[in-house]
Amino acid sequence: MPSNKRPKDNKSTSEAYSTPNNETDMAEGTGNNVTLKELTRALGELRVALAEDLKATIAELDTKIESTIRTVASQGQSIVDLEKASEFNAGRIYELEKLCSSLQDSVQRLSVKVVDLEGRSRLIICCHSFKTKDLILREARMRGNLLHKGHPFRVYDDYAPDVAKHRGGYRDVMTKLYKLHLRPALLFPARLRITPPSGEKIWLSSVLDAEKFIREHTPIPRTEMAGIFPQDPALPIGSTLTATCSVSPDLGLHASSLFWSLNGHRLPSSSYSVLSPTALSVTLPGLPASRQRSGDNLVCHNHGGHVLAGSCLYIGMPPVKPVNLTCWSRNTKDLTCRWAPGGQGETFIKTKYTLKYKLSVCVCVVIPVCSMQVRCNPVGIYGSRRAGIWSEWSHPTAASTPHSERVLSGSCDSKSALRRELKQFFGWVRNHAYGCGGMSIKLYDQWRVWMQKRHKTHNQVLQGDKS
Template structure:
């Protein structure tokens, strides 16, 4: 069937008689790159064709007569040296023609290399429900002829050898096992490569499904401003719902970039929190933010886990630092700052009890400090004794006589 397809692609005219006109030998050979080939075309004597009226073509291009050899009145040979790899995996077309261009016979040449051992075999399971594996062809990868890759697997201590059947994921050298996988039992997995010139087998990897789990990207990613702080944004997201019934501890990463940039900055120390505040941003700027998840330690697995894909980008902008125009207002600013103001009230109450000369301190001082902060564009946070936050304020408002 392959030989017939090979010839039909290049041969427009053939004899209509069902009687065999000629025979080419060898028929459909598989050859190593760089090798030589001598092929013969023998015409049926009943046709009355003389060999010196015939010619050869390779992939539709006429071969020079200097490569021919007259074997008999009805036999013509052609010799090809240092063959290159086949131009198509279905084979190169070597065709014998009569003087008027009709096809007498044809053969497909499969010129290439045997496969080398596949490498970089890795597998992952999405939410413990399936298994996907990918690999890389060994060596240069290109064999020039059709090469079949087969992913095989079996339970390590028992069970029969099975073959992965779904190679339709849209990515080369990838196979998908959708169901019927065992947990808490290691698998042995390997890849076999074969073509007409040889076979090769990858190293066998051993894995437990629970050690290679990944999950869906975090959903419900929200990015919002932190009051009127022009250099910060808050990111919040949901934990992976597909793993809600599993015992595990998720790790998260965030990356963000400017609207007009392709360079992402990574925040790698988020831990298992589902929120994070980004600081040191540009004022009045749109940022795109993404989050991904690594389900670590499912059912006690000690492996590192596999990062999910990144979530869809979510955009938000930092505020401008310009003051509000006359007559304008921001009705939500009090709500956005309510938590911070409440904490500062508690802080000032503590200061009045432990510092001298501060009986007149109130939240008004904080408001004055906020005005100064917006003008200076700098915020410095320090942690003092007993984890009490120290906030840098203008010199005229600094406390004296502090006693811890």
């Protein structure tokens, strides 16, 4: 149906329905209108700005998320460490309760032993040999409670308190040695003798030496083949130690899964170095002095906390050289020496003393005063074996050793000394046994006599019977 309305004029109709051909036409009529190009540029700039802001916001959020993840992981590790520490402390408390119970039992037994101790009579038995004493003590232990006229009595070693304490320290060690099928024996005053199946006897003078011997001779189970190097080192205070834990490939453990602990405290992983798939090292700088006489315990664990291997660190001041060294001998076989430790103060570093000596071979000691006489007997005439007539004895004062005189030989050349002594002896023969073709010397020591006399009077001519 046609419309009744008509346009007012052609110009206005054309302006109302025409499409603008350029940017100038859109800007006509008002000053606030913008062009399409400006609008596009503005939208692009806005898009870039929004993208940069969004990227910065996302990066910041990523950083916060990573930090949160690390914090959560650290807290989780702290919780795990706290759980392990709690389990360890619970175990220590349990062991402490057992120890307290054991101490109470020991105190009760000791209380029974010391009742009216001052009022008891004492008898000291002196034995001529340690074997007899050991037999008495062994028989007393085998019989148990001993009675004398209805009164109980005990037989025990009469040791000084420090010696008794030293001997008591071997008790647990000897139990372990028996389990290893080694025959231990405690000797006077506090020495341990071990007899392996080979029969070769080994003597140890301290509990630490015995414990080390047990560690070296205890077989390691195949499921726990691991070791720490160095083993039980002794270091001065302030030293830096690098220890390596090596595990057997049969265990199926990787070095990165292991960790270290010192005296029960886990060491930071920043001090670790993975040397190989089966070796993990730790570096400990500036080591302080050991907290206990038995040393500091450096332990290598697997990822579950199981102990793989351990080493004792003995850290302290090095010992000072001994002083006041004196030695003496009552015979030519045994030598007794005594010295005092140098310096003062306590050190946890185990000290081993080495005594060196040498024998002097350049000193000749002449026996006490002794007079010598000789005589000669001619050979039978024309080779007959019938003895001839003995000559008279030489003058009793012809040769004698001086009183308590010693000859210090300045030279150690035994050949030249022997040649000189022989020459002097044959000279004496010519002067004192003239006319005897075959001689029988009464004393072999006449060599020394003439040598001593020669040293005393170098140019003396001995008087003798030349008839």
